[in-house]
Amino acid sequence: MEKVRRLAAENEVLIISKSSCCLCYAVSVLLRDLGVSPMVYELDQDPEGRDMEKALVRLQVCNTPPVPAVFIAGELVGSTNEVMSLHLSGDLNRMLKPYKVVQEN
Numbered sequence: 001m002e003k004v005r006r007l008a009a010e011n012e013v014l015i016i017s018k019s020s021c022c023l024c025y026a027v028s029v030l031l032r033d034l035g036v037s038p039m040v041y042e043l044d045q046d047p048e049g050r051d052m053e054k055a056l057v058r059l060q061v062c063n064t065p066p067v068p069a070v071f072i073a074g075e076l077v078g079s080t081n082e083v084m085s086l087h088l089s090g091d092l093n094r095m096l097k098p099y100k101v102v103q104e105n
Helices: 002-010 022-033 049-059 080-089 091-099
Strands: 013-017 039-042 069-072 075-078
Touching: 002 013, 002 049, 002 069, 013 022, 022 080, 069 091, 075 080, 080 091
Parallel strands: 013 039
Antiparallel strands: 013 069, 069 075
16 A cells, blocks of 8 residues: 555555456556556556455545546546546646646747
C-alpha cells in the first residue's frame, strides 16, 4: 500500500497498469490526447506488483479489476469507467488543466 501511495504522491498524473491491459492503454491515450503526460507504472514489471495489485483492490470501492488505476494529484480517480464518466461530463479536463504540457488558450 505504501508504494502505491508514494507513486501517487510523486506523480501528478499516474496510471497504474499492466503491460497486457488494453483498457490501460486506452486511458493512457485519452490522457495524452487531453494534453497531459501521465506516468504509467506497470505492475507486471515490478517484483512487488502482486502486493501492489492487492492494495489497489482494497483502495477501490467496487469489485472491478484493479487496473487501470488512475491517480490525479495524489488522489485515486478510479478505473476506466470513472475516467470515461469524468471525460464525458467535462470534469476530467478541468481536473487535468494544471498538469497539461501545453496550456490551452
